[in-house]
Amino acid sequence: MNDLISTEKELEKVVLVAIRTPDVSEREVEEYLDELAFLAETAGAIPVKRFVQSLPMPDKRYFVGSGKLEEIVEYVKVHEDVDSIIFDDELTPSQLRNLEGAFRRRILDRTNLILDIFARRARTAHAKTQVELAQYQYLLPRLTRMWTHLERQRGGIGMRGPGEKEIETDRRIIRDKISKLKNDLQKIDRQMATQRKNRGKLVRVALVGYTNVGKSTLMNTLAKSEVFAENKLFATLDTTVRKVVVGNLPFLLADTVGFIRKLPHHLVESFKSTLDEVREADILLHVVDISHPGFEQQIEVVNKTLHEIDEREKPMVMVFNKVDAFTYTEKEEDDLTPETRENYSLDDLKESWMAKDTKSIFISAKEKTNFDEFRELLYREVVKIHVTRFPFNDFLYPDIEAE
Structure with missing residues (x-):
């Protein structure tokens, strides 16, 4: 055998x-x-x-x-x-x-x-x-x-x-290839821009954040869709847009490619059209993996990248995700050493600058922890913009004032 x-x-x-x-x-x-x-x-x-x-x-x-x-x-x-x-x-x-x-x-x-x-x-x-x-x-x-x-x-x-192709290691051929790819991208970008215009005046919400923080899982839960999500970096590259209804209010939700430290300049340039969803969004949901030990640095990376993409200020909600995976080390009463990030409880973080300086909520997209509160917060943020575009619907949202 x-x-x-x-x-x-x-x-x-x-x-x-x-x-x-x-x-x-x-x-x-x-x-x-x-x-x-x-x-x-x-x-x-x-x-x-x-x-x-x-x-x-x-x-x-x-x-x-x-x-x-x-x-x-x-x-x-x-x-x-x-x-x-x-x-x-x-x-x-x-x-x-x-x-x-x-x-x-x-x-x-x-x-x-x-x-x-x-x-x-x-x-x-x-x-x-x-x-x-x-x-x-x-x-x-x-x-x-x-x-x-x-x-x-x-x-x-x-x-x-x-x-992989020896023949394409010739500089002239590669420059020609780059030129052709840029032209191809311009055509695709024009097609996508037309698609975005055809979506009408619906409020646009974009999920942004570091890679692998749970954006796709959050989108699946909100939109009840099947966006590819797994515990790996850059699980999704293409921007996925879904129509979502929260309460009686429809809006568009986009899941974008995750950011990362030292993101190659070539990729930022090449993926500008993908990032147009961020530029054209009315509201940004900045998703953060609260269980990651370096989440504060990840917040800085995302904020810096967002500023490079679009300098305009937009309404933003900080969505601190993965509370189900959050852990901390409680200090002993007689421990006089300075507190570190590892010693902060979830309650401590909710009272910190992160939760106080901007609208924020702590959830688990996977376990649906605090999800009703999240949907309510999202609803109120979307309505503020919605009533400015469809003022004849004001009677549907009597408790909301346009900003």
């Missing part, structure tokens, strides 16, 4: 590398690496080792210093099953060449890793075109990389998409 041949693809093993600059704390760099590990797992890899070095700034030749480089090279020599080394910042073309020469392994940076995930997640022609454009823009200045001597045919993380 012949032995059975396993068709299951073996997961790649990767090493993660980051530097800690003076403006980054130890805790922050660990959070960055945790996120990089999650990105790697989302792309189908297993992180097996982390390396961190404190430097004033990245080394121009190898990103890390010579001593740390030797340490990582030695580890890779001993552990021959390591497939790739992933760096938590965007590498320059020369750094990529130097590192590939030193390791004789595939070298990825955070940008390339995110692009790879986007390539996996793209489903519609619109998303695929946006991702392909970002990939070519990333590839163009890196055509002189030394990885032609590697086993390019075996694929893997970072090898998906335009990098």
